[in-house]
Amino acid sequence: xxxxxxxxxxxxxxxxxxxxxxxxxxxxxxxxxxxxxxxxxxxxxxxxxxxxxxxxxxxxxxxxxxxxxxxxxxxxxxxxxxxxxxxxxxxxxxxxxxxxxxxxxxxxxxxxxxxxxxxxxxxxxxxxxxxxxxxxxxxxxxxxxxxxxxxxxxxxxxxxxxxxxxxxxxxxxxxxxxxxxxxxxxxxxxxxxxxxxxxxxxxxxxxxxxxxxxxxxxxxxxxxxxxxxxxxxxxxxxxxxxxxxxxxxxxxxxxxxxxxxxxxxxxxxxxxxxxxxxxxxxxxxxxxxxxxxxxxxxxxxxxxxxxxxxxxxx
Amino acid sequence: xxxxxxxxxxxxxxxxxxxxxxxxxxxxxxxxxxxxxxxxxxxxxxxxxxxxxxxxxxxxxxxxxxxxxxxxxxxxxxxxxxxxxxxxxxxxxxxxxxxxxxxxxxxxxxxxxxxxxxxxxxxxxxxxxxxxxxxxxxxxxxxxxxxxxxxxxxxxxxxxxxxxxxxxxxxxxxxxxxxxxxxxxxxxxxxxxxx
Numbered sequence: 001x002x003x004x005x006x007x008x009x010x011x012x013x014x015x016x017x018x019x020x021x022x023x024x025x026x027x028x029x030x031x032x033x034x035x036x037x038x039x040x041x042x043x044x045x046x047x048x049x050x051x052x053x054x055x056x057x058x059x060x061x062x063x064x065x066x067x068x069x070x071x072x073x074x075x076x077x078x079x080x081x082x083x084x085x086x087x088x089x090x091x092x093x094x095x096x097x098x099x100x101x102x103x104x105x106x107x108x109x110x111x112x113x114x115x116x117x118x119x120x121x122x123x124x125x126x127x128x129x130x131x132x133x134x135x136x137x138x139x140x141x142x143x144x145x146x147x148x149x150x151x152x153x154x155x156x157x158x159x160x161x162x163x164x165x166x167x168x169x170x171x172x173x174x175x176x177x178x179x180x181x182x183x184x185x186x187x188x189x190x191x192x193x194x195x196x197x198x199x200x201x202x203x204x205x206x207x208x209x210x211x212x213x214x215x216x217x218x219x220x221x222x223x224x225x226x227x228x229x230x231x232x233x234x235x236x237x238x239x240x241x242x243x244x245x246x247x248x249x250x251x252x253x254x255x256x257x258x259x260x261x262x263x264x265x266x267x268x269x270x271x272x273x274x275x276x277x278x279x280x281x282x283x284x285x286x287x288x289x290x291x292x293x294x295x296x297x298x299x300x301x302x303x304x305x306x307x308x309x310x311x312x313x314x
Numbered sequence: 315x316x317x318x319x320x321x322x323x324x325x326x327x328x329x330x331x332x333x334x335x336x337x338x339x340x341x342x343x344x345x346x347x348x349x350x351x352x353x354x355x356x357x358x359x360x361x362x363x364x365x366x367x368x369x370x371x372x373x374x375x376x377x378x379x380x381x382x383x384x385x386x387x388x389x390x391x392x393x394x395x396x397x398x399x400x401x402x403x404x405x406x407x408x409x410x411x412x413x414x415x416x417x418x419x420x421x422x423x424x425x426x427x428x429x430x431x432x433x434x435x436x437x438x439x440x441x442x443x444x445x446x447x448x449x450x451x452x453x454x455x456x457x458x459x460x461x462x463x464x465x466x467x468x469x470x471x472x473x474x475x476x477x478x479x480x481x482x483x484x485x486x487x488x489x490x491x492x493x494x495x496x497x498x499x500x501x502x503x504x505x506x507x508x509x
Contacts, residue, residue: 096505102405115504116402120424122506123395127318127352134351 001069001086005032007079009047017104018085021067021094032083037061039068050081060085067094087111092118151197152204155218160226163216164279173233173272177242178286179207181223181249182263182298195255199262202253210245226283233270235303242266242301250299265293266301273306315361316428320350323361325393326386327368335371343367355427361451377477380453384460388468400465401502406494407471411435411443411462433458434484441491446484455485462489470499 004013011027019026027035038044040059050073060069060083071085087094091111094100105111147159155163167174181203188196200223207217207225216228232238245264252259267290271277285304293302328336340348343363350356369376388397399420403413413420414433421430432448445462447454459475466473472493478486 092505096503099503101504112402112504116399116420117423119395119398119402119506120420123399124353124424126395131351131353 001084003032003036003083003085004076005047005050005073005081005083007047009033009050011035012080017100020100020104021062021065021098035063037063047081051075054081058083066097091115149204149219152201152219154204154207154225155216157218157220160216160218160220160228163218163228164283167216167228167230168271168277168279170230172230173270175229175232175238176269176271176282176286177227177229177238177245177301178267178283178290179225179227179245180265180290180294182265182294184223184262187260187262191255191258191260195258195260198255199253199260203249203262203264206248207245210241210248226286233272235268235270238268238270239301239303242268246299246301263299265290265298267291267293267304268301269304273304315356315358316425317350317354317356318352318425318428320356320361320364321352322387322393323364323368323383324350326383326390327364329390329392330382330386331372339364339367339371342371353425365451365453376453377456380456381460381463384457384462385464387457387461388464397468398502398506401468407466407469407473408491408494410465410469411445411489411491414445431458443489443491444478445487445489446481447487448484449480453485455480455487458485458487462487467497468500470495470497472496 001018002013002015003011003018006012009031011030011032014022014027022035032047032050033045037060038050038058039061041053041056044050044053044058054073054075056072058071058073060071061067062069068088068090069085070088071083073081073083076082086109091114095111095115098104102112147155147162149156181199184196184199187199200219203223203225204217204219207227211217211227211229214230216230218226218228220226229238229241232241246266249262249264252261254260267286267288269282269286269289271282274281289302289304292305293300296302324336324340327339337348343360343366345360345364365376365379369379372379387393388400400410403410403416403420412435415435418430418432421428429450431450431454434446436444436446438444445458447458451457455477459477462473462475466475471491474490474492476488478488480486
């Protein structure tokens, strides 16, 4: 894009693309600085100023429009100047704004290649963004699966190992329940693994239904479950929930018309018995209480015994 | 083979024949996964397996499947970005035809490891051209025929295209440009719409 100036600073020739941008009547014969303003270097207000800046990179604005150019002025034999202008980084806006086409650029101009590159970049970025979204989704799914017991949909051992310290970290009192099924092995042995799996899924369903949504139910072994009950430290209330769970699990479970009968033994403990609470110790104590329940005849829940104190009477 | 090429074949089969067909074809090809990732690189054999499985499943000649693929690449709305990139090749179909020789360079501008076939254009005069295409895949000439046919429509040019067999390891496509402004063609603005 070129503009020729007379020695007096009037426009005496202008390239077709620039003429297209100006849009109004022909600028031929009009003073260059009336149509354009030189933004940088500052202080160019006359043809003499402009001539003194020959060979220096100029930043030029088209007056009354948003268009900006960068360019260069070189002296001509007749005392005038020849300016070569280009859009620079504003190319894309200019092309859109003025609906420029291939024909508006000189054959040597790299403008169209630049537009091409911008679109290539955009296309590749779009694919990268999609790939990242897919990977993010896959990662979330993998994490979800890794913390979930695939048979029952409950949390698994790993999830419990994350949840228990997190709960302790919150400083909120909570109850811990360790549940072991009674007679599960007999169901497995006499009715097969399919019956066993069904029983485990029914147990999981019962545990979820008999606890609150804020409670954490995990399957930590073949027929062992742990329930964390945040905010619940009342022994009587915990004993009541445990009883309800046992009663529910003693209901026969139908497997192809045959009744699977199980029961459950439960060991209980409460975070407030420990100062500070320790996840490992709580699990061990609940486990000991669970075996006390088993020894005492199954189908019951017992609290972790604290040095002769009777929690329920405390 | 670049994932973008495999992904294009997948999208062509899925968009044209439906998800169920794609699942059946990817299963028959023994891919072991559902989707090609466009920015990963795959074993070259997989591309061949998918094309063969598609021809078998659709019970259509391989050449027809490949030609339809070429047409899809230009004409399907999901691939508007590719049509635009190809249209940068020139302001007329003739310009575009000449720009086919630059396609490998243009492809590598965006994706340095993208394999694009080499094209050599020979002008035989009177609007007749021969395009020699390196065999990135067996049948690449049929993809080229489909693509050129769709591009001619895009420019509004009237052309007769024919696959001329294989010469010295390159597939030959003959192009007879009868009228470069036969129909209106589709618009092409240099600036991306709505960017």
